Amino acid sequence: MKPAVSSHWSDRDFPEAARELLEDSQTRSNVRHATDVIQAKRDAVTGELPDWQQLRDAGEAIRAHSLAHLDFYLEQFEQACTRAGGQVHWARDAAEANQIILGLIQRHSVTEVLKIKTMTSEEVGLNPYLETHGIRAHETDLAELIIQLGKDKPSHFVVPALHKNRMQVREIFQREMHLPELGERPEDLASAARSYLREKFFRLKVAVSGANFLIAENGAVCIVESEGNGRMCLTLPDVLISLVGIEKVLPRFRDLEVFLQTLPRSATGERMNPYNSIWTGVRPGDGPKEFHVVLLDNRRSPILGDAESRQTLQCIRCAACLNACPVYHQTGGHAYESVYAGPIGAILTPQLHSLEEGRSLPYASSLCGACYEVCPVKINIPEVLIHLRGKIVEEDQKTLRGQLGIWNLGMATAAMLLASGARLSMAQRMGQIAQKIFVNRDGMIERLPFPLSGWTQTRDMKSLPKQSFRQWWSERAAPSEASVGNPDRAGHAAGRGGPDGQ
Amino acid sequence: MDSSFSARGEVLRSIRLALGQRMEAERVAAQYDALPRDYKRAGTLSQEDKLQLFLRRLEEYGAGVKFVARDAIREEIGGKLAARGCRRLVIPRDLPAAWLPLGFEFIPNGGEGELSPPLGAAEMDGMDGALTGCTVAVAETGSIVLQSGPRQGSRALTLVPDYHLCVVFAGQVVETVPESFAVLDSTSDLPTTFFSGPSATADIEMTRIKGVHGPRFLDVLVVD
Numbered sequence: 001m002k003p004a005v006s007s008h009w010s011d012r013d014f015p016e017a018a019r020e021l022l023e024d025s026q027t028r029s030n031v032r033h034a035t036d037v038i039q040a041k042r043d044a045v046t047g048e049l050p051d052w053q054q055l056r057d058a059g060e061a062i063r064a065h066s067l068a069h070l071d072f073y074l075e076q077f078e079q080a081c082t083r084a085g086g087q088v089h090w091a092r093d094a095a096e097a098n099q100i101i102l103g104l105i106q107r108h109s110v111t112e113v114l115k116i117k118t119m120t121s122e123e124v125g126l127n128p129y130l131e132t133h134g135i136r137a138h139e140t141d142l143a144e145l146i147i148q149l150g151k152d153k154p155s156h157f158v159v160p161a162l163h164k165n166r167m168q169v170r171e172i173f174q175r176e177m178h179l180p181e182l183g184e185r186p187e188d189l190a191s192a193a194r195s196y197l198r199e200k201f202f203r204l205k206v207a208v209s210g211a212n213f214l215i216a217e218n219g220a221v222c223i224v225e226s227e228g229n230g231r232m233c234l235t236l237p238d239v240l241i242s243l244v245g246i247e248k249v250l251p252r253f254r255d256l257e258v259f260l261q262t263l264p265r266s267a268t269g270e271r272m273n274p275y276n277s278i279w280t281g282v283r284p285g286d287g288p289k290e291f292h293v294v295l296l297d298n299r300r301s302p303i304l305g306d307a308e309s310r311q312t313l314q315c316i317r318c319a320a321c322l323n324a325c326p327v328y329h330q331t332g333g334h335a336y337e338s339v340y341a342g343p344i345g346a347i348l349t350p351q352l353h354s355l356e357e358g359r360s361l362p363y364a365s366s367l368c369g370a371c372y373e374v375c376p377v378k379i380n381i382p383e384v385l386i387h388l389r390g391k392i393v394e395e396d397q398k399t400l401r402g403q404l405g406i407w408n409l410g411m412a413t414a415a416m417l418l419a420s421g422a423r424l425s426m427a428q429r430m431g432q433i434a435q436k437i438f439v440n441r442d443g444m445i446e447r448l449p450f451p452l453s454g455w456t457q458t459r460d461m462k463s464l465p466k467q468s469f470r471q472w473w474s475e476r477a478a479p480s481e482a483s484v485g486n487p488d489r490a491g492h493a494a495g496r497g498g499p500d501g502q
Numbered sequence: 503m504d505s506s507f508s509a510r511g512e513v514l515r516s517i518r519l520a521l522g523q524r525m526e527a528e529r530v531a532a533q534y535d536a537l538p539r540d541y542k543r544a545g546t547l548s549q550e551d552k553l554q555l556f557l558r559r560l561e562e563y564g565a566g567v568k569f570v571a572r573d574a575i576r577e578e579i580g581g582k583l584a585a586r587g588c589r590r591l592v593i594p595r596d597l598p599a600a601w602l603p604l605g606f607e608f609i610p611n612g613g614e615g616e617l618s619p620p621l622g623a624a625e626m627d628g629m630d631g632a633l634t635g636c637t638v639a640v641a642e643t644g645s646i647v648l649q650s651g652p653r654q655g656s657r658a659l660t661l662v663p664d665y666h667l668c669v670v671f672a673g674q675v676v677e678t679v680p681e682s683f684a685v686l687d688s689t690s691d692l693p694t695t696f697f698s699g700p701s702a703t704a705d706i707e708m709t710r711i712k713g714v715h716g717p718r719f720l721d722v723l724v725v726d
Contacts, residue, residue, distance in 0.1 A: 030707075033707065033708075034707065034708045037707075037708040038708055049542075050542070051540070051541040051542040054538075054539075054540040054541040054542075055541045057538050057540065058537065058538055058539050058540070058541055061537040061538050062537060065533060065534060065537055068521065069521075069525065069530050069533075070517050070521065071514050071517045071518050071521065071524070072524070072525075072527070072530055074514070074517070075514070084691065089509075090509040090510040090513050091509060091513075092509050092512055092513060096509060140715075141705070142703050142705040142706070142714065143705035146705070159704070159705055159708065161705060161706075162708070165706075165707060166706050166707055169706055186703075186706040186707065186709050186711045187711050187713075189706055190703055190706070190711055190713065190714050191713070193714065194713070194714055194715060197715065198627075198715070201623070201715070202623045202624050202627065215690075218690055218691055220690065220691075226701070226702055226703050226704065226705075226714075227701055227702070227703045227705075227714035227715050227716070228661065228701035228714055228715035228716025228717075229714065229715045231657065231661050231695070231715070231716060232661065232715050232716075235657045235658050235661055236623050236658060236662075246513065246517070251534055252534075253683070253686075253687060253690040254680075254683050254684075254687055256683065257679050257680040257682075257683040258539075258541065260679055260696070261541075261643075261679050268704055270698075270710075271559065271642065271643040271644065271698075272640075272643035272644065272645045272696065272698040273698065274563075274697060274698050274699055274700070274701055274702050274716065275695065275696065275697055275698075275701070275716060276694075276695070276696035277657075277693070277694070277695050277696075278690075278693070278694040278695075279693040279694070280690075280691050280693075283650070283692075283693055285620060285656065286650055286656040286657055286658075286693060287656075287657055287658075287693060295513070297513045297516065301513065301516035301517045301519075301520050302516065302520055303520075304517060304520035304521055305519070305520030305521070
């Protein structure tokens with residue numbers, strides 16, 4: 001059954017969505033520019049740390065340990081957070097999370113709320129849900145504001161509007177904020193956002209956030225940000241509601257000493273982002289009077305049961321894998337048709353849908369391994385991609401449609417041909433004859449008929465040689481001991497005196 | 503609350519089903535203690551180099567930094583405020599009177615048992631700036647940490663006014679992030695804010711630009 005709200009936007013598969021985006025040269029150049037800039041900064045600030053690999057090792061170990069005892073740490077978090085005056089709610093799925101949050105907002109009879117950027121709320125479709133119940137959620141992160149006012153979708157989970165350049169942002173702000181005179185410098189745009197939101201920070205009574213980390217030992221919540229919009233939302237309103245995936249818990253406060261080094265350096269290429277806030281429950285006279293944490297499962301827990309793909313949940317959402325990925329670099333985030341784009345999205349999205357959706361995503365990778373290399377918690381994304389491809393193929397093979405599918409037939413044929421020397425050489429001989437009409441003057445094949453056309457659609461193929469190795473081998477004189485026709489090799493073989501020569 | 507209670511049970515049950523056997527708390531703790539932590543924890547720089555690094559990092563973020571002598575705090579604060587054109591500042595109630603120069607208006611805020619109610623956000627917005635101390639500072643990342651401890655006030659105080667003047671004692675500056683956590687750990691229940699330079703964004707074309715919602719202007723006095 002399809003969940004009511006989905007982090008996967010459409011049924012289009014990756015190649016189809018990517019083809020459309022590849023034709024959008026403006027978006028591609030924006031994405032290329034932004035990812036190049038972040039990558040260069042990230043390489044510089046990770047390269048300067050002599051203990052970068054040790055930080056990755058520690059990060060991986062802490063995250064894997066937290067997941068291995070997730071029930072234990074979640075209960076510990078719940079107890080500590082409650083003791084500190086917070087209220088903890090549990091949501092099995094997106095619909096339940098939305099209902100809980102709506103209920104909390106309605107208790108305070110407000111029609112507008114503040115939002116700190118949270119991908120988890122995108123995942124559950126919170127804003128449209130609130131909208132249908134007459135509540136307007138104001139995004140306060142600059143990039144999210146651009147997305148919201150431009151009626152667009154995020155394409156990157158650290159810099160959601162990375163596919164827009166300053167001129168495009170200016171157009172959106174001019175139109176939506178009624179500022180015809182607005183300049184195009186990033187400073188002008190940031191300052192427009194400041195004035196637009198400031199009144200809302202002071203006026204609105206309820207804010208909704210995500211969280212980067214939960215701390216089990218003391219019930220603390222940590223939010224990492226740049227602009228101060230997060231601090232505004234978690235300090236000024238009377239009520240704060242944080243929607244957090246169950247996997248985000250860390251055992252102890254001091255574990256942050258690892259992640260507050262690796263996250264900013266990986267995410268934005270900064271030694272430290274401008275603001276990190278960590279708080280526990282409520283504190284009289286300082287910050288909200290009422291604090292809620294909504295713990296969201298939404299099909300995360302079953303992922304824990306798969307030993308090979310459990311590591312997916314180690315993710316701390318730095319998006320370094322997006323910036324490093326040659327596929328993302330070309331297509332940008334929208335081709336993934338999902339809240340979670342890029343390599344991590346390619347493994348997370350299908351699993352969050354129990355492999356019922358996003359089945360083309362594990363194939364949206366060349367398996368080059370750049371994502372694994374930059375991951376601050378060492379998620380072996382290529383390994384998980386292959387694992388998921390395997391699961392998808394196995395599932396497909398259980399259906400008639402899958403059995404008769406082109407890949408299955410092709411692979412079965414290949415297995416049959418490669419299993420016997422006689423069949424292989426027969427196939428080679430047939431290929432040599434059949435290819436003649438397709439080979440061009442340079443000995444290359446540019447186009448093959450269906451079903452092989454898929455291969456030549458994006459690449460030329462070298463034609464089969466006139467003689468295969470096996471033909472060449474059998475047509476020469478039977479290779480007797482130590483006389484293969486090459487004096488050097490013969491001498492070498494004779495002098496070796498190995499087991500063969502005795 | 504009935505459905506929420508069953509949601510809790512169901513989520514935990516689903517997690518346990520996926521993970522298999524549960525371990526008792528002592529064994530989880532032993533496993534935690536054995537996790538690899540071979541990263542750098544203690545700093546290696548001399549005091550002088552550490553302070554220089556701290557200064558350089560803050561300047562890279564676009565903050566103003568100055569080393570000042572202990573007996574010149576009041577004078578230096580006056581100089582900075584005058585240079586920034588600030589007249590009315592909000593301060594934590596426990597800020598030492600000896601820091602406050604004449605000719606400016608300082609409005610204490612926060613703390614228990616006060617006669618006047620704490621300032622609202624809009625009133626704080628009317629201030630020219632905020633003046634505080636800090637809990638600890640990190641040279642390697644140019645970060646300063648506030649924990650609502652002594653001389654730091656509430657979180658809103660250092661957030662809403664557009665200018666923040668922060669006094670950091672040289673002894674409060676550590677080199678590495680793990681060293682700062684060693685200091686913060688015993689008071690980890692307090693609201694904790696790391697700030698590294700003035701508020702900024704890189705959301706437009708990945709260019710870091712100063713000044714969005716937090717204080718757009720930051721000066722730091724490092725007291726020897």
